[in-house]
Amino acid sequence: MRALRVGERGLLVELAGSAETEAFHAELLRRRAAGALPAVREIVPAARTVLLDGVADPVRLAAEVERWEVAPLHARAGAVVEVPVRYDGPDLAEVAAVWGVSVEEAVRVHTAAEFRVAFCGFAPGFGYLTGLGERYEVPRRATPRTVVPAGSVALAGPYTGVYPRSSPGGWQLIGTTDVVLWDAGREPAALLTPGTRVRFTVDGGPAEGGR
Numbered sequence: 767m768r769a770l771r772v773g774e775r776g777l778l779v780e781l782a783g784s785a786e787t788e789a790f791h792a793e794l795l796r797r798r799a800a801g802a803l804p805a806v807r808e809i810v811p812a813a814r815t816v817l818l819d820g821v822a823d824p825v826r827l828a829a830e831v832e833r834w835e836v837a838p839l840h841a842r843a844g845a846v847v848e849v850p851v852r853y854d855g856p857d858l859a860e861v862a863a864v865w866g867v868s869v870e871e872a873v874r875v876h877t878a879a880e881f882r883v884a885f886c887g888f889a890p891g892f893g894y895l896t897g898l899g900e901r902y903e904v905p906r907r908a909t910p911r912t913v914v915p916a917g918s919v920a921l922a923g924p925y926t927g928v929y930p931r932s933s934p935g936g937w938q939l940i941g942t943t944d945v946v947l948w949d950a951g952r953e954p955a956a957l958l959t960p961g962t963r964v965r966f967t968v969d970g971g972p973a974e975g976g977r
Contacts, residue, residue: 788839
Protein backbone atom coordinates (compact mmCIF):
# COMPACT_ATOMS: atom_id res chain seq x y z
CA MET A 767 0.00 0.00 0.00
CA ARG A 768 1.25 3.47 -0.86
CA ALA A 769 -0.50 6.75 -0.06
CA LEU A 770 0.22 9.80 -2.24
CA ARG A 771 -0.92 13.34 -1.68
CA VAL A 772 -3.01 14.77 -4.53
CA GLY A 773 -3.38 18.55 -4.49
CA GLU A 774 -4.23 20.37 -1.27
CA ARG A 775 -7.00 18.10 0.00
CA GLY A 776 -6.62 14.79 -1.77
CA LEU A 777 -5.00 11.44 -1.01
CA LEU A 778 -4.54 8.63 -3.54
CA VAL A 779 -3.94 5.20 -2.04
CA GLU A 780 -2.36 2.64 -4.37
CA LEU A 781 -3.02 -1.06 -3.70
CA ALA A 782 -1.50 -4.28 -5.02
CA GLY A 783 -4.62 -5.51 -6.85
CA SER A 784 -8.38 -5.49 -7.09
CA ALA A 785 -8.95 -7.73 -4.05
CA GLU A 786 -6.78 -5.48 -1.86
CA THR A 787 -8.52 -2.40 -3.23
CA GLU A 788 -12.00 -3.76 -2.45
CA ALA A 789 -10.89 -4.74 1.06
CA PHE A 790 -9.34 -1.32 1.68
CA HIS A 791 -12.46 0.45 0.40
CA ALA A 792 -14.63 -1.65 2.71
CA GLU A 793 -12.31 -0.79 5.62
CA LEU A 794 -12.64 2.93 4.86
CA LEU A 795 -16.44 2.67 4.86
CA ARG A 796 -16.39 0.68 8.10
CA ARG A 797 -14.16 3.22 9.85
CA ARG A 798 -16.20 6.15 8.56
CA ALA A 799 -19.44 4.56 9.80
CA ALA A 800 -17.82 3.97 13.20
CA GLY A 801 -16.58 7.58 13.40
CA ALA A 802 -12.96 6.39 13.30
CA LEU A 803 -12.02 8.07 10.02
CA PRO A 804 -11.12 11.77 9.75
CA ALA A 805 -13.60 13.83 7.76
CA VAL A 806 -13.48 12.92 4.06
CA ARG A 807 -15.80 14.51 1.50
CA GLU A 808 -15.62 11.69 -1.04
CA ILE A 809 -14.19 8.18 -1.32
CA VAL A 810 -13.71 6.98 -4.90
CA PRO A 811 -12.44 3.43 -5.55
CA ALA A 812 -10.96 2.33 -8.87
CA ALA A 813 -9.31 -0.89 -10.08
CA ARG A 814 -6.17 -0.56 -7.94
CA THR A 815 -6.51 2.81 -6.21
CA VAL A 816 -8.81 4.63 -3.84
CA LEU A 817 -9.04 8.42 -3.92
CA LEU A 818 -9.97 10.28 -0.75
CA ASP A 819 -11.00 13.85 -1.50
CA GLY A 820 -11.71 16.70 0.89
CA VAL A 821 -9.19 15.57 3.52
CA ALA A 822 -8.19 18.18 6.09
CA ASP A 823 -4.66 16.81 6.61
CA PRO A 824 -3.62 14.45 3.77
CA VAL A 825 -0.07 13.99 5.08
CA ARG A 826 -1.24 12.85 8.49
CA LEU A 827 -3.90 10.56 7.03
CA ALA A 828 -1.36 9.06 4.61
CA ALA A 829 0.89 8.05 7.49
CA GLU A 830 -2.11 6.62 9.33
CA VAL A 831 -3.57 4.48 6.55
CA GLU A 832 -0.18 3.00 5.65
CA ARG A 833 -0.08 1.50 9.15
CA TRP A 834 -3.52 -0.11 8.91
CA GLU A 835 -3.90 -3.87 9.02
CA VAL A 836 -6.63 -4.48 6.44
CA ALA A 837 -8.17 -7.94 6.58
CA PRO A 838 -9.15 -9.70 3.32
CA LEU A 839 -12.75 -9.12 2.33
CA HIS A 840 -14.49 -12.37 3.25
CA ALA A 841 -17.71 -11.54 5.09
CA ARG A 842 -20.62 -10.43 2.95
CA ALA A 843 -22.76 -7.84 4.65
CA GLY A 844 -25.73 -5.87 3.41
CA ALA A 845 -28.67 -6.63 1.18
CA VAL A 846 -28.21 -8.21 -2.25
CA VAL A 847 -29.49 -6.41 -5.34
CA GLU A 848 -31.03 -8.94 -7.73
CA VAL A 849 -30.88 -8.19 -11.44
CA PRO A 850 -33.21 -10.32 -13.63
CA VAL A 851 -31.55 -11.08 -16.96
CA ARG A 852 -32.75 -12.51 -20.24
CA TYR A 853 -29.69 -14.44 -21.39
CA ASP A 854 -30.14 -13.59 -25.04
CA GLY A 855 -26.92 -11.69 -25.76
CA PRO A 856 -25.28 -12.05 -29.18
CA ASP A 857 -21.94 -13.02 -27.60
CA LEU A 858 -23.26 -15.62 -25.15
CA ALA A 859 -22.27 -18.60 -27.32
CA GLU A 860 -18.80 -17.15 -27.83
CA VAL A 861 -18.35 -16.62 -24.09
CA ALA A 862 -19.46 -20.20 -23.43
CA ALA A 863 -16.89 -21.41 -25.97
CA VAL A 864 -14.12 -19.43 -24.26
CA TRP A 865 -15.14 -21.01 -20.96
CA GLY A 866 -15.30 -24.44 -22.54
CA VAL A 867 -18.91 -25.05 -21.49
CA SER A 868 -22.37 -25.16 -23.04
CA VAL A 869 -24.54 -22.05 -23.25
CA GLU A 870 -26.78 -23.48 -20.54
CA GLU A 871 -23.79 -24.05 -18.26
CA ALA A 872 -22.50 -20.54 -18.94
CA VAL A 873 -25.81 -19.13 -17.73
CA ARG A 874 -25.64 -21.34 -14.65
CA VAL A 875 -22.11 -20.14 -13.88
CA HIS A 876 -23.11 -16.50 -14.16
CA THR A 877 -26.25 -16.83 -12.04
CA ALA A 878 -24.49 -18.96 -9.39
CA ALA A 879 -21.89 -16.30 -8.60
CA GLU A 880 -22.29 -13.50 -6.09
CA PHE A 881 -20.87 -10.25 -7.40
CA ARG A 882 -19.67 -7.11 -5.72
CA VAL A 883 -19.37 -3.64 -7.24
CA ALA A 884 -15.65 -2.92 -7.11
CA PHE A 885 -15.89 0.59 -8.55
CA CYS A 886 -17.93 2.69 -10.95
CA GLY A 887 -17.06 4.60 -14.08
CA PHE A 888 -17.39 4.84 -17.88
CA ALA A 889 -20.96 6.17 -17.60
CA PRO A 890 -23.24 7.24 -14.72
CA GLY A 891 -24.57 4.08 -13.08
CA PHE A 892 -22.05 1.69 -14.67
CA GLY A 893 -20.51 -0.59 -12.06
CA TYR A 894 -17.52 -2.88 -12.52
CA LEU A 895 -18.58 -6.10 -10.79
CA THR A 896 -16.17 -8.79 -9.59
CA GLY A 897 -17.11 -12.31 -8.56
CA LEU A 898 -16.54 -14.76 -11.42
CA GLY A 899 -12.83 -15.32 -10.77
CA GLU A 900 -9.87 -15.73 -13.13
CA ARG A 901 -11.21 -18.97 -14.61
CA TYR A 902 -13.99 -17.04 -16.35
CA GLU A 903 -12.18 -13.97 -17.63
CA VAL A 904 -12.95 -13.13 -21.25
CA PRO A 905 -11.29 -10.71 -23.68
CA ARG A 906 -12.94 -7.59 -24.99
CA ARG A 907 -14.22 -7.72 -28.55
CA ALA A 908 -11.56 -7.08 -31.18
CA THR A 909 -13.91 -4.55 -32.80
CA PRO A 910 -16.14 -2.55 -30.42
CA ARG A 911 -19.79 -2.03 -31.33
CA THR A 912 -20.82 1.50 -32.21
CA VAL A 913 -24.08 1.04 -30.29
CA VAL A 914 -24.76 -1.19 -27.27
CA PRO A 915 -28.39 -1.05 -26.07
CA ALA A 916 -29.21 0.14 -22.57
CA GLY A 917 -29.64 -2.77 -20.17
CA SER A 918 -27.07 -4.97 -21.89
CA VAL A 919 -25.32 -7.33 -19.46
CA ALA A 920 -21.71 -7.75 -20.51
CA LEU A 921 -18.35 -9.26 -19.63
CA ALA A 922 -14.78 -8.05 -20.16
CA GLY A 923 -11.64 -9.27 -18.42
CA PRO A 924 -12.57 -10.10 -14.80
CA TYR A 925 -15.63 -7.83 -14.75
CA THR A 926 -19.36 -8.01 -15.36
CA GLY A 927 -21.20 -4.79 -16.13
CA VAL A 928 -24.61 -3.53 -17.17
CA TYR A 929 -24.85 -0.66 -19.65
CA PRO A 930 -27.09 1.98 -18.04
CA ARG A 931 -27.73 3.71 -21.36
CA SER A 932 -27.10 3.16 -25.04
CA SER A 933 -23.45 3.79 -25.92
CA PRO A 934 -20.51 2.38 -27.87
CA GLY A 935 -18.82 -0.56 -26.18
CA GLY A 936 -16.42 -3.43 -26.64
CA TRP A 937 -17.60 -5.84 -23.95
CA GLN A 938 -19.05 -9.30 -24.65
CA LEU A 939 -22.86 -9.10 -24.49
CA ILE A 940 -24.50 -12.07 -22.77
CA GLY A 941 -27.97 -10.77 -21.90
CA THR A 942 -30.37 -7.91 -21.27
CA THR A 943 -32.22 -6.53 -18.26
CA ASP A 944 -35.01 -3.98 -17.78
CA VAL A 945 -33.70 -2.86 -14.39
CA VAL A 946 -32.98 0.89 -14.34
CA LEU A 947 -29.34 1.41 -13.36
CA TRP A 948 -29.39 5.21 -13.28
CA ASP A 949 -32.31 7.47 -12.44
CA ALA A 950 -31.57 11.11 -11.61
CA GLY A 951 -34.93 11.34 -9.83
CA ARG A 952 -34.07 8.46 -7.50
CA GLU A 953 -32.05 8.66 -4.28
CA PRO A 954 -29.44 7.41 -4.75
CA ALA A 955 -29.52 7.84 -8.51
CA ALA A 956 -27.26 4.83 -9.08
CA LEU A 957 -28.69 1.41 -8.29
CA LEU A 958 -25.20 -0.09 -8.07
CA THR A 959 -22.59 1.70 -5.94
CA PRO A 960 -19.15 0.49 -4.77
CA GLY A 961 -19.51 -2.31 -2.26
CA THR A 962 -23.02 -3.35 -3.36
CA ARG A 963 -23.63 -7.11 -3.52
CA VAL A 964 -25.31 -8.27 -6.73
CA ARG A 965 -26.83 -11.48 -8.04
CA PHE A 966 -28.06 -12.09 -11.57
CA THR A 967 -31.17 -14.22 -12.01
CA VAL A 968 -32.79 -15.76 -15.07
CA ASP A 969 -35.72 -13.68 -16.29
CA GLY A 970 -38.13 -15.00 -18.88
CA GLY A 971 -39.83 -11.64 -19.50
CA PRO A 972 -39.73 -7.90 -18.74
CA ALA A 973 -38.52 -7.13 -15.23
CA GLU A 974 -40.72 -5.12 -12.91
CA GLY A 975 -38.03 -4.37 -10.34
CA GLY A 976 -36.06 -1.15 -10.67
CA ARG A 977 -38.79 0.66 -12.59
